[in-house]
Amino acid sequence: MNVRATSAAPVTEATPRTIEVRDIGSFHIGGDRVTLSGMPPRQRVSTVQGPLHPIDPNGEIIAGQMYVQYVRLAAPRSACPLLLWHGGGMTGVNWETTPDGRPGWQMFFLRAGFDVYVSDAVERGRASWAPYPEVYDEAPYFRTAKEAWEETFRFGPAGSWHADPLLRNPHRDLRFPVARMEAFMNQFAPRWATNDTRTQHAYDALIAHLPRSIVITHSQGGNFGLTAAVNAPDKVAAVVSLEPSGAPDPARYDPARLNGVPHLFVWGDYLDQHTFWVHSLPQARRWCDALAAAGGDAGWVDLPARGINGNSHALMADDNSDEIAALVLDWLRARKLVD
Template identity: 70%
Template structure:
């Protein structure tokens, strides 16, 4: 596969205005639960409005996922592209970069795909559920320091400051660090106990479509791997941007995926951050198990390909289109888009 970020050849996209057939959304994966034993509350619905009693007991839907889709008038792939975000984030990651450039949603629409962007269970427009009545624990909130110095690898330990002038990023960083506050606006709370609900919703989305290509980021990677295991006949490819986890090959047999190609893409500075030092070996085991099972797999180390400076936010870095082109080349090489 050609991973030259400066190459303008094979994977060009159509820059003409999009011809869109349909834009819409739906929720998938939810189920009704009944709550009881909760104390009544009083509520004012708006400023200077009436005070009225609220009974929090009764039925509600939980575990739903929000999905927005854009369908082209003449798609060049018969397989929709599903964009699944990472932990503490939402589908906005794929829509527009923090510095205002078009995101991967637009890139792959112009490449000829119908695109489905999700807000997973508990995120964005998927909504929340009561805790601890439904969600068993309190949410986690991502701090700027955790994002900057650890998960997203914008800078080394001790490099974050609330004062932009005092922040220090990794040398050659491709993330537009001047727009960190815009990126922080995208952070949402996440729960540590909802993997089952989230996986159920993702599986329900896959089951709703005849076929699809899954493209995941970070925490979304594990959901994508398991969704493909549960429906290998519906998934045409799995693309994983820096997955933070993967199935244990001692517990999951990769053999059903021998006909489902897998692409793994990794950025820079990984050896400088403990989260990634501890995460990558488990993902590598799954990659090696897939390869041993006969699956078409590719592990792309961008720095080894001469593409340096990429953070964990590959779809937001200033060379995000070049990374998207690597993905598109790989998809085209497998005959999944014309």
């Protein structure tokens, strides 16, 4: 069976509101030069029918850089840039078009009046990556459909993934568009488990570089965002964590440092049915509780408890992604972070 993975198909209806853009661009931040040595020479053909030419793999490269793409409005309605930080095994593409072809959170928050900065963390996407074992310690992990479906993204219970789309059994009421699973798989990127320090360093450098910012994270990005706020509470205006897979330890970090930084945690459905989440969620709960106990503004949104059922871990890709973005926008408006 040949299942084509093109995600280009769906034509969305004309979007109602254009945006006046001042500029679109990008930069890298957080990298350092490293020198590769001792590797044997190679040779290659670099284009069809081109010449065979020698390649010396030894020399200087950059490692540890993060990629940041910005869209700045002609007349932003917030003083704070809004940063979108993706999760593990993913890139900033998560925030662009949804797998079923609707505008993503990037366009949503541009239309809401924010300058939006979408990053690809160290080792992912346009951030590039460095060789292993020379720079990174180990080989990367490639996300499989089964892991995504049954564990991380909670599209269906254990044993419900099947290579044949007709035989897949998603959770009842699931809001992720399962017919677009292969389109979602296009977005998966190899990840390492040994780059947390490099990645936190790059995110901290981004926060230091920009004006006081709003940070919206997903999954693995959660711990990085929450920690970036601890590291520079004066530079972070708010942190919104969509299902963070980890959080700072209150025994190690003082939550009172964050009394001026509102926090929101947002959670979907089926969390008690997946081992990874049963083990991971309590860390975030502990940090949220510690922030609140220290006098901070820390909100915890359990979507099913509000009558919003069926959300997977991919909150920005589910078919009610705009509804969840609107919930976040309302929360930011209530804190006067956008006109």
